[in-house]
Amino acid sequence: MKRLFRALFTAGSSRAVPPLVIGFFFLFYIGVAFFTDETLITLMAFTRNSFVLALILALIPLNSVFRLVGETSRFMLMRSTMSGKNKEGLVDIFDEVVEIPVSATVPNLENRLAAVGYKTCRTGNVLAAWRGINSFPVRLFFLVGTFCIFTGILITTTSRSSLREMVVEGEPLPTPDGSGGIVERITLANSSGLILSRNLTMKVTPAVPGSKSREFGLYPPSRYGGAFVYPRYLGLALYLRFTAPDMPAGADTHCFLNVYPPGKEDNVVIPGSPYRVIFSIPEPETGSDRYISYMSDTITFGFKLLKGNDVLFSGSVPGGGEFVRDGFRLALPDVRRLVVTDLIYDNGVLFIWWSALLFCVAAALWLPIRVFSPRREMLFRFDHGVMTACSLAEGRSRKHAGVFHEMLDMIDAGKAGEE
Numbered sequence: 001m002k003r004l005f006r007a008l009f010t011a012g013s014s015r016a017v018p019p020l021v022i023g024f025f026f027l028f029y030i031g032v033a034f035f036t037d038e039t040l041i042t043l044m045a046f047t048r049n050s051f052v053l054a055l056i057l058a059l060i061p062l063n064s065v066f067r068l069v070g071e072t073s074r075f076m077l078m079r080s081t082m083s084g085k086n087k088e089g090l091v092d093i094f095d096e097v098v099e100i101p102v103s104a105t106v107p108n109l110e111n112r113l114a115a116v117g118y119k120t121c122r123t124g125n126v127l128a129a130w131r132g133i134n135s136f137p138v139r140l141f142f143l144v145g146t147f148c149i150f151t152g153i154l155i156t157t158t159s160r161s162s163l164r165e166m167v168v169e170g171e172p173l174p175t176p177d178g179s180g181g182i183v184e185r186i187t188l189a190n191s192s193g194l195i196l197s198r199n200l201t202m203k204v205t206p207a208v209p210g211s212k213s214r215e216f217g218l219y220p221p222s223r224y225g226g227a228f229v230y231p232r233y234l235g236l237a238l239y240l241r242f243t244a245p246d247m248p249a250g251a252d253t254h255c256f257l258n259v260y261p262p263g264k265e266d267n268v269v270i271p272g273s274p275y276r277v278i279f280s281i282p283e284p285e286t287g288s289d290r291y292i293s294y295m296s297d298t299i300t301f302g303f304k305l306l307k308g309n310d311v312l313f314s315g316s317v318p319g320g321g322e323f324v325r326d327g328f329r330l331a332l333p334d335v336r337r338l339v340v341t342d343l344i345y346d347n348g349v350l351f352i353w354w355s356a357l358l359f360c361v362a363a364a365l366w367l368p369i370r371v372f373s374p375r376r377e378m379l380f381r382f383d384h385g386v387m388t389a390c391s392l393a394e395g396r397s398r399k400h401a402g403v404f405h406e407m408l409d410m411i412d413a414g415k416a417g418e419e
Contacts, residue, residue, distance in 0.1 A: 012059075013066035018146075021060050028053075047157045057154050064147035071143065075136045078392075082379060084126035094379070094390040095397075096404070100411055102387045109380065109407055116403050118378070125382040132375040135394050138366045145358030152351030160346040163227070166256055168237045169336040173204050175225045175343065181206040184213065186337040188234065188295055200231055202339060227343040234260035234294065239334035242270050242277070245327035256338060259301075262293050277330065278304045282316070299335055369395075376400040378407065387411055 025043070032046070033039040047053040078093055080086040090097050109127060110120045118129040165174035173180030184203045191199035202216045204224070216222045216229045223229070236257045243250035251273060257266045262281040269276050280302045284293045293299065304314040305328065317323040319335030369375075374395025381388045389408055393400040 009066060009070075012063060013070045014063070015067075017063040018060050021056060024056060044157050048159075054154065054158050057150070057157065060150040061147045061154065064143050064150070068140070068143045068147070071136065071139050075134075078377075082121075082128040082130070082377065084123035084128070084381075087381070087383075090379075090388065090390050094377075094392045096391040096401075098389045098408060100387045100389065100408065101385060102382065102411065109410065112407070112410065113378075113403075118376075118403075127380040129378040129380075130376065132373045132394070133369050134375045135366065135369055138362050138369065141358045141362035141365070145355045145362060147355075148351040148358060149355035152348035152355065154348070155351065156346050156348030160344070160348065162345070163343045164232075165341055165343060166235075166237070166338050167202060167231075167341045168338045171336075172207075173224070175227070180204070180225065181208075181211075181214075186339055200234070200339070202229075202231065202341075224343075227345045228349065230342040230344060231339045232342055233258060233340040235266075235338045235340060236260075236299070237334075237336045237338045238268070238279075238332055240268060240277075241322075241329070241331040241333065242273075242275065243327075243329045244273070244275060247273055247275075250329070258340075260294050274307050276306045278306065294337070301332070303330070305330070378404055380407070380411075 028046075029039060029043055032042050036042050047057060074093065077086060077089065081090065081093060109129075110122070113120050113129045118131045120127060120129045122128075163174075163176065167173060167183055167186070169183055169186050171183055173183055181204045184205055187199075187201045187203070189199050189201075191197055200218050203213055204216065205211075205213045214222070214224070216224070216231065218231055221228045221230055236259060238255050238257060239252070240255060241250060241252050247270075251270050253268070253271055255268045257268070257279055258264070259266050259279055259281050263283045265278050265280045267276055267278045281293050281299065282302050299319045300316055301319070302314070302316050303323075305312045312328075313325060315323050315325065317330055317332055319332050322329060322331035324330075374393070376393045376396065377391070379388075379390040381390075389404070389411070391400065391404040
């Protein structure tokens, strides 16, 4: 049973697992590309609906866990060995292990090792020497980051869902459970940030009495009710009243207009009639910001009235006002700003963010350690007339190997005690 567990652990912790899994999905991606243009979406759909594909993808985070356990065990075993408590598995721990027959205990190598910058510790018949900083924390951050990123990809692929809704001023924030609160105001303003030139904010008052209002912007995305809130497109919500000579009863309708930025047109079909109104927000005056006309307290719309494909006339009408001409009447009693918003339920994003942070920490630690102070260790153990000398180097291995072989020469020549 132990052999089977050891074999499974060895296979599961192999460095070949991630390349094999990534290669498998890459080949699958190429195969799917022959049958559809939406290759990535199709591949994600296959993975979501296939237990086998999801299990194959899960091998990478599982491999990270196995490697993390292995690295931790190896680190603890190394510390135990360097302190003289462990005598087994030296070949698996060190890069180089040499046995030299001697007739005395560990010779006095401390002075020579100290002269080349190594710290030493003698415990009975064991002499340990080391210098530099161990890279175990770097490997720890890297493996945890690898686990997080592929766990996030797995969760995103298998459970992500999204809902696109119209978020309108004065209306409840549309959430599936109906507890979204009221959208007080939608604001678009200049931004002093390095990335975005505009700052879009949705202020929401929660439905729970006594709760503080929350604001949702473009970046970073916020969560509300378990969903990430991603504002997408700006627009306007209208309540429109229309009458015509051949429609004395008129018609009322609610509509959503995608008319931002100014100059962009969108149309509204009058229910039960051949009439259609094309709306737009006029371009602002030269030199002024385009968002000003959208954020104005009274938005003035330019419009064209069509009957079928024929343009009857054009004009302008302010929000809250009306336009009357030749028996036609177009009134806009209510105009509100809106944002087309995606509510994305995806807990995998949290893991991916954590992975980015962990990879940054690992990179920030690895480079200075590797360049300025890589870990190098030696162990000399005397037992039953045999000196076992061990060496491990995580960087500058050539220089370390030179010092190690110099120690071996001193032991072999029996000159260590003469210094």
